[in-house]
Amino acid sequence: MATLTPWLLFLHVLAALWLAAGAFAGAVVRAQTKRAPDLASRVHGLRIAWRLVTVFSLPGAIGAGLLGFAILHPLGYGFRPGWVHASIGLWAVLLGVSLLYLTPWLRRTLAAAEASLAAGAPTDELKRLTAQKAPAILADLNALGIVLLTLLMVLKPF
Numbered sequence: 756m757a758t759l760t761p762w763l764l765f766l767h768v769l770a771a772l773w774l775a776a777g778a779f780a781g782a783v784v785r786a787q788t789k790r791a792p793d794l795a796s797r798v799h800g801l802r803i804a805w806r807l808v809t810v811f812s813l814p815g816a817i818g819a820g821l822l823g824f825a826i827l828h829p830l831g832y833g834f835r836p837g838w839v840h841a842s843i844g845l846w847a848v849l850l851g852v853s854l855l856y857l858t859p860w861l862r863r864t865l866a867a868a869e870a871s872l873a874a875g876a877p878t879d880e881l882k883r884l885t886a887q888k889a890p891a892i893l894a895d896l897n898a899l900g901i902v903l904l905t906l907l908m909v910l911k912p913f
Contacts, residue, residue, distance in 0.1 A: 760829040763822055770818035771905070777811025778898045785891060794877060798868045805865050808858055816853060820846045837913040842904055849900045852893055860890045 781804055788800025823842070827833055834840070867881040 758829070760826060763826045763829070767819055767822035767826055770815050770822055771901075771908075772815075773811055774815025774819050775901050775905075777807045777813075777815055778894075778901055781807045781812065781894060782898055785894065794868075794872055798865075798872045801861070801865045801868050805861055808853075808861060813853060813858065816846070816850050820850065832911075836911065838907045838911050841913075842907045845900055845904055845907070849897050849904075852897060857890060857893055857897070860884070860887075864890075 784800055784804050784807060788797055788804065791797040791800055823846070827839065832839055864881070864884040867878055867884055871878045871881045
């Protein structure tokens with residue numbers, strides 16, 4: 756009889772792919788939204804970005820992390836290897852940035868964009884939120900972090 760471990764590993768990899776889909780598609784949507792010719796197109800791009808975060812990025816990050824913890828001992832790694840410590844630390848930072856900064860920023864930006872669309876012109880709040888450079892930089896660093904996590908999982912370097 757097969758154990759549960761291969762299924763947990765499969766689900767861990769699937770959740771990681773789910774997370775990566777949201778993060779990398781989000782970069783494309785962000786770039787296109789920035790170049791949108793009008794307010795309605797920008798609002799549409801922000802709606803898509805919100806959907807990517809809520810359907811792909813956050814569930815994928817939480818699922819991949821929890822399943823990663825679940826398979827550490829059955830696969831014989833435990834918490835001793837350095838790559839496990841690095842992976843947990845990186846995952847916690849990426850998840851924290853997403854949950855505590857990027858998602859609330861996107862929620863506020865989408866609300867301001869919807870209000871701007873209803874008003875017929877960009878509000879000062881939307882201009883202020885979209886002028887910030889930190890959210891785009893942190894989102895791109897999150898995508899890079901996913902690449903580093905993948906590297907750690909595949910190579911198990913230390």
